[in-house]
Amino acid sequence: MVLSWYHFFELTAFALSLIFLSDLKKFKIGGYVAYLLLVCVTELTASNIEAFGLYNNHFVYNIYIVFATAISLYIYYQILDYKGKKKMAYLVLSILAVLYITINMFFVQGFIDYDTYGNTVNTSVSIILPVLVLVKLFINDDIKIKLTDNPYFWICTGTLIFNLCDLLILGLQQFIQVKKITVGGVMLYNIIMPIFAAFLYGCLCYSFILCRKLTTRLSLS
Amino acid sequence: MLFIYIMQEVDHQVVTIIVAVLALLVFIVLVVLLLAVYYSNAKQKLIREKEILKTTYEKAILQAQFEIQEQTLRNASQEIHDNIGQVLSYVSLSLDRASGLDESSKNVVITESRALVNQSMNDLRDLSKSFSLDNIISNGLLPTIKAEVARLNKSRLIEAVINIEGSVYSIGEHQELVLFRILQEFVNNTLKHAKARHLIISLRYNFDRLTLSLNDDGVGFDFETQQNKNGSGLKNMRARAALIGAEVTAISEQGKGSQLIIQLDKAS
Numbered sequence: 001m002v003l004s005w006y007h008f009f010e011l012t013a014f015a016l017s018l019i020f021l022s023d024l025k026k027f028k029i030g031g032y033v034a035y036l037l038l039v040c041v042t043e044l045t046a047s048n049i050e051a052f053g054l055y056n057n058h059f060v061y062n063i064y065i066v067f068a069t070a071i072s073l074y075i076y077y078q079i080l081d082y083k084g085k086k087k088m089a090y091l092v093l094s095i096l097a098v099l100y101i102t103i104n105m106f107f108v109q110g111f112i113d114y115d116t117y118g119n120t121v122n123t124s125v126s127i128i129l130p131v132l133v134l135v136k137l138f139i140n141d142d143i144k145i146k147l148t149d150n151p152y153f154w155i156c157t158g159t160l161i162f163n164l165c166d167l168l169i170l171g172l173q174q175f176i177q178v179k180k181i182t183v184g185g186v187m188l189y190n191i192i193m194p195i196f197a198a199f200l201y202g203c204l205c206y207s208f209i210l211c212r213k214l215t216t217r218l219s220l221s
Numbered sequence: 222m223l224f225i226y227i228m229q230e231v232d233h234q235v236v237t238i239i240v241a242v243l244a245l246l247v248f249i250v251l252v253v254l255l256l257a258v259y260y261s262n263a264k265q266k267l268i269r270e271k272e273i274l275k276t277t278y279e280k281a282i283l284q285a286q287f288e289i290q291e292q293t294l295r296n297a298s299q300e301i302h303d304n305i306g307q308v309l310s311y312v313s314l315s316l317d318r319a320s321g322l323d324e325s326s327k328n329v330v331i332t333e334s335r336a337l338v339n340q341s342m343n344d345l346r347d348l349s350k351s352f353s354l355d356n357i358i359s360n361g362l363l364p365t366i367k368a369e370v371a372r373l374n375k376s377r378l379i380e381a382v383i384n385i386e387g388s389v390y391s392i393g394e395h396q397e398l399v400l401f402r403i404l405q406e407f408v409n410n411t412l413k414h415a416k417a418r419h420l421i422i423s424l425r426y427n428f429d430r431l432t433l434s435l436n437d438d439g440v441g442f443d444f445e446t447q448q449n450k451n452g453s454g455l456k457n458m459r460a461r462a463a464l465i466g467a468e469v470t471a472i473s474e475q476g477k478g479s480q481l482i483i484q485l486d487k488a489s
Binding site: 134137141146147157160161164165172179183188 | 236243247251262
């Protein structure tokens with residue numbers, strides 16, 4: 001079984017989300033348990049495709065994109081806590097996004113090829129929503145917690161940076177593949193993305209710890 | 222060989238460009254986030270400072286209110302002891318003495334006692350009114366100062382006059398409360414230390430500014446010494462004035478009396 005170094009960050013984040021589940025729920029981010037479980041299962045399966053008798057890992061990632069988008073939309077729905085028309089618009093756009101990815105997987109790009117359209121939607125969602133949360137945090141005067149002490153800040157920072165890089169690298173993916181651009185015999189994607197993955201899951205770990213700290217502090221005060 | 226070398230060179234350039242673009246992207250995002258953190262922290266600090274200021278202001282207003290009430294009670298107590306109490310004791314003694322007098326003398330004593338009791342009743346009525354002195358919110362600054370002047374004149378401790386210029390307006394409940402407390406402090410200091418015979422209270426209502434001027438003809442004080450004294454009355458008055466955004470000017474010289482000028486913008 002292949003286990004890369006950045007998998008430890010994912011597994012640690014998943015373990016922490018389970019340990020601090022009750023604290024995560026208080027911050028309305030309990031959905032991260034499902035999300036990180038999906039990430040761990042997907043990454044471990046994708047890294048060990050031979051064991052599952054698969055030719056490549058595209059199928060695994062295609063399934064991942066559908067569920068990851070749905071769970072991400074749910075998590076940010078909870079965090080953003082929109083009301084009225086905004087809430088309705090968010091729900092409609094979320095359903096449309098998930099439908100688009102599902103239809104694309106079933107009828108357009110299929111299961112075998114990597115669903116680049118689906119991934120673009122997923123990545124875009126993962127860029128736009130953290131930006132919305134960060135803006136909300138920035139303009140909100142009522143929040144008593146410092147921005148850097150806020151778990152949402154670290155979640156959004158990690159997600160935003162990871163997905164911006166993901167979008168850029170994936171945009172160049174075909175070019176990289178065709179030109180066979182490698183560094184020391186390793187595909188560029190496989191060198192750069194693990195670094196950002198480690199950053200993302202490190203941020204998630206830190207935000208879960210902050211959830212715990214803040215819950216303890218609030219219950220004490 | 223040359224082709225492979227050129228291809229490797231191109232690969233190297235592409236990798237460098239991709240990595241540079243990525244680094245730039247991450248750098249820009251991090252700068253934006255750091256700026257957001259900086260401004261958010263600054264904003265929170267400002268909010269906290271504003272809250273502290275608000276609490277301090279509310280505390281000071283409450284303190285001023287409390288001190289005015291305390292002063293009113295002290296004045297009332299003094300009035301009962303020095304005036305009403307004395308008069309009633311005299312009446313009591315006169316009536317005791319009257320039992321042994323003849324009819325005509327008795328009538329004189331009774332008439333005199335009745336007059337004194339009536340006077341005491343009037344004094345008590347005035348005193349009862351003075352209990353609402355602290356309630357500047359309902360009376361307004363000017364009637365409260367006028368009542369204070371009347372009380373001072375009645376006490377014969379000092380001869381007080383009030384001058385009013387311009388059309389009277391309200392500068393706000395809290396501001397009036399603090400101004401009255403400053404006036405009380407000045408009067409107390411004058412009575413305690415100045416040995417003054419006259420006190421002039423001037424209120425000038427300009428279009429955009431109210432000026433309260435307090436003058437006594439007492440012994441005055443050395444300005445420098447008073448300013449350096451911790452917890453001195455002058456320091457207190459300045460602190461209170463600053464609270465409502467008023468400007469204070471104190472002028473005094475040994476033997477030439479004291480003057481305190483408080484100026485407050487109508488809008489503040």
